[in-house]
Amino acid sequence: MTLIQPVSGHVAEIMNVVNHQLCSQETSPVVARSWTRCLQDFKLDPAQARIPPVLTQSELNVRRDRMGELIACAKLEMTTLYQQLADPELAVVLTDADGVIMHMVSSSGFAQDVESIGFRVGAVWSEREAGTNGMGTCLAEGEPVAVRQNEHYFAQYTSLTCSAAPIFDHRGDITGVLDVTSRSRLLQQHSLVLVGMSRQMIENRLLDERFKDAHPIHFHTRPELVYTLHEGKLAVDQHGNVLAANRSALFQLGFRAPQDLLGKRVDDLFKTSLDEILARSARNSFRPVPVYRASASNRFFMVAQHPHAAGTPDTTIDLSASHQGRLRTVGGAPLTSAPKADAGTRLAFGDAHMEQQVQLARKIIDKQIPIMLHGETGTGKEVFANAIHRMSQRSSGAFVAVNCASLPETLIESELFGYRAGAFTGAQREGRRGKIIQANGGTLFLDEIGDMPMMLQARLLRVLEERQVTPLGSETVIDVDFQLISASHRNLAELVQSGQFREDLYYRLSGIELRLPPLRQRTDRLALMEHIVREEARDQLAPTFAPDAEQALLRYHWPGNIRQLRHVLRTAIALCDGGVIPCRHLPAEILNRPASAPQQLADDGLRVPVDHPPAAVAEEELPPFNAIQMNERATILGLLDKHRWNVSTVSRALGVSRNTLYRKMHRLHIRLAQAEQADDGAEG
Numbered sequence: 001m002t003l004i005q006p007v008s009g010h011v012a013e014i015m016n017v018v019n020h021q022l023c024s025q026e027t028s029p030v031v032a033r034s035w036t037r038c039l040q041d042f043k044l045d046p047a048q049a050r051i052p053p054v055l056t057q058s059e060l061n062v063r064r065d066r067m068g069e070l071i072a073c074a075k076l077e078m079t080t081l082y083q084q085l086a087d088p089e090l091a092v093v094l095t096d097a098d099g100v101i102m103h104m105v106s107s108s109g110f111a112q113d114v115e116s117i118g119f120r121v122g123a124v125w126s127e128r129e130a131g132t133n134g135m136g137t138c139l140a141e142g143e144p145v146a147v148r149q150n151e152h153y154f155a156q157y158t159s160l161t162c163s164a165a166p167i168f169d170h171r172g173d174i175t176g177v178l179d180v181t182s183r184s185r186l187l188q189q190h191s192l193v194l195v196g197m198s199r200q201m202i203e204n205r206l207l208d209e210r211f212k213d214a215h216p217i218h219f220h221t222r223p224e225l226v227y228t229l230h231e232g233k234l235a236v237d238q239h240g241n242v243l244a245a246n247r248s249a250l251f252q253l254g255f256r257a258p259q260d261l262l263g264k265r266v267d268d269l270f271k272t273s274l275d276e277i278l279a280r281s282a283r284n285s286f287r288p289v290p291v292y293r294a295s296a297s298n299r300f301f302m303v304a305q306h307p308h309a310a311g312t313p314d315t316t317i318d319l320s321a322s323h324q325g326r327l328r329t330v331g332g333a334p335l336t337s338a339p340k341a342d343a344g345t346r347l348a349f350g351d352a353h354m355e356q357q358v359q360l361a362r363k364i365i366d367k368q369i370p371i372m373l374h375g376e377t378g379t380g381k382e383v384f385a386n387a388i389h390r391m392s393q394r395s396s397g398a399f400v401a402v403n404c405a406s407l408p409e410t411l412i413e414s415e416l417f418g419y420r421a422g423a424f425t426g427a428q429r430e431g432r433r434g435k436i437i438q439a440n441g442g443t444l445f446l447d448e449i450g451d452m453p454m455m456l457q458a459r460l461l462r463v464l465e466e467r468q469v470t471p472l473g474s475e476t477v478i479d480v481d482f483q484l485i486s487a488s489h490r491n492l493a494e495l496v497q498s499g500q501f502r503e504d505l506y507y508r509l510s511g512i513e514l515r516l517p518p519l520r521q522r523t524d525r526l527a528l529m530e531h532i533v534r535e536e537a538r539d540q541l542a543p544t545f546a547p548d549a550e551q552a553l554l555r556y557h558w559p560g561n562i563r564q565l566r567h568v569l570r571t572a573i574a575l576c577d578g579g580v581i582p583c584r585h586l587p588a589e590i591l592n593r594p595a596s597a598p599q600q601l602a603d604d605g606l607r608v609p610v611d612h613p614p615a616a617v618a619e620e621e622l623p624p625f626n627a628i629q630m631n632e633r634a635t636i637l638g639l640l641d642k643h644r645w646n647v648s649t650v651s652r653a654l655g656v657s658r659n660t661l662y663r664k665m666h667r668l669h670i671r672l673a674q675a676e677q678a679d680d681g682a683e684g
């Protein structure tokens with residue numbers, strides 16, 4: 001029997017483990033296998049300091065071109081991950097399948113620090129070149145790994161801790177590695193979980209990108225998990241053959257490898273066909289519908305959509321009423337429109353001006369052009385912005401809306417730009433990331449931009465020009481990439497004239513200006529009303545209008561626009577017992593109006609004159625008021641409008657004190673500030 005003398009020190013420990021299988025309790029099997037490969041297969045001398053080779057710029061460019069799709073899909077996730085980890089002493093890294101670092105997100109301090117040990121873009125971090133390390137060992141093992149300090153093979157890396165996960169393509173081949181390398185030993189468990197989630201996002205994005213011409217199918221056994229990171233995802237051709245699947249899909253359907261699932265037909269897998277799921281999904285406004293597994297009784301919740309690729313005639317979203325949501329026949333197969341936008345989002349119903357705005361929006365989507373929406377309150381600016389987002393290529397990113405008017409000046413800054421990373425923990429930290437960073441990869445909607453304080457206008461301009469944001473109190477610069485849509489019901493050109501709005505920002509924001517007409521000027525009012533009645537009636541049979549009620553609704557001038565219309569209709573539907581909405585369920589003001597307000601369009605057909613005091617209602621969606629409250633609200637709004645927002649006159653008309661009226665308005669979410677302005681003006 002040979003007596004093995006254990007020796008101490010990092011090199012000795014490796015020798016003990018590899019040559020004598022003397023593993024200490026702390027040495028994981030993954031690390032032991034890696035050390036064995038390094039010593040025995042790659043003949044690396046652990047005592048010999050070694051810096052990984054770095055590719056030349058042209059070699060790197062060739063690889064970057066090859067990996068363009070993966071890098072594009074990964075970049076946003078990497079920035080988000082970096083934000084979540086909130087530690088300046090770490091780097092988020094993407095390598096290719098050979099362990100070459102392709103992209104890295106870190107503070108400049110940390111990047112400089114680790115460059116001296118060969119940790120930089122272009123360096124080869126395979127096990128063969130760099131010994132045991134997160135990226136290389138992850139590639140060798142084909143699984144997520146954590147490599148803590150002393151587990152590194154070479155002593156010069158033992159100050160680092162890595163958490164790495166392989167990124168698989170739809171064939172199940174490793175296409176790269178996502179890694180977090182830090183100085184903190186403690187971070188690794190937390191970061192390994194986050195790395196795993198981020199790589200799943202990247203894999204899903206990659207699948208979407210590669211199969212954008214295919215029908216995406218989203219499913220899960222739990223309906224609330226459809227459209228989340230955990231959903232199963234299939235890409236299916238027009239005949240219903242599976243072209244690709246994510247890992248969750250494989251797992252949920254009980255397949256081990258992609259090859260076992262690819263080529264199978266939807267109707268082999270489920271008790272339904274692709275066409276049937278498409279039609280049911282569209283009917284259900286693209287909310288998940290139940291579907292059963294063909295061979296078993298497992299139930300899934302599923303949504304199937306038409307391909308996301310823009311520009312193909314049978315896949316583009318038509319947000320005008322003439323096509324939306326109806327069945328069309330293209331090449332003999334029945335197809336539904338509106339694959340990405342919620343079928344409930346219909347912006348135009350035949351009004352020429354509104355149709356024109358929708359067409360313009362469609363033309364410039366995904367062209368990196370900032371969009372400025374004009375329109376009175378309640379004309380649907382946010383709904384419009386959201387629809388643009390959902391039909392854009394950024395639809396898988398977030399739609400982040402910020403109302404600059406409803407935030408105190410001091411809060412806008414932190415709300416938009418966020419606080420220094422690391423200053424907060426857990427959910428709080430998430431909440432302070434700043435809306436701009438949250439919108440990364442998606443759309444930022446800045447409502448009431450005219451109310452943005454001057455000081456912040458300068459900061460916003462810088463973000464838009466540099467496409468970078470620096471959270472408050474931080475020196476870390478974060479790349480951001482989002483579609484900007486802003487909106488205002490104030491005349492920005494006038495604000496520029498009076499020096500309240502920066503001219504350069506104004507031009508920066510208004511790549512294209514779209515004007516949403518007030519409801520009273522829309523020629524498609526009836527179709528819009530019927531649409532809202534259908535939406536409000538939900539699953540019940542939608543009532544129709546009695547002829548005199550319809551006339552009254554069409555005559556009214558709607559100072560609160562579509563928002564006011566929706567509330568009036570919601571109340572009327574709640575009050576009506578049968579299938580018809582009679583006049584008596586409409587607010588008095590609507591019935592009393594003798595004729596519609598004057599209408600005027602400027603020569604270009606785009607300008608929308610405001611012929612009434614602005615903003616009749618609060619900006620946020622109203623709480624669920626009961627029918628009596630809604631009626632009370634509509635009555636007060638009507639009177640306010642009739643008396644040009646003179647609160648004193650309205651309080652006299654109602655026989656209550658001004659204070660009582662103010663309290664009621666507050667309770668019913670009728671915005672005080674605007675009422676007061678108008679009131680003060682009227683009373684001198």
Ligand SMILES: Nc1ncnc2c1ncn2[C@@H]1O[C@H](COP(=O)(O)OP(=O)(O)OP(=O)(O)O)[C@@H](O)[C@H]1O
Nearest residue numbers: 346347376377378379380381382383562563566619
């Ligand atoms: N196309 C539409 N179809 C159905 N309802 C709509 C549509 N557009 C707007 N609405 C209704 O009107 C409400 C107000 O819309 P939105 O908030 O987009 O208006 P806005 O112009 O942004 O208002 P504000 O200027 O006050 O912020 C929505 O919550 C929705 O109920």
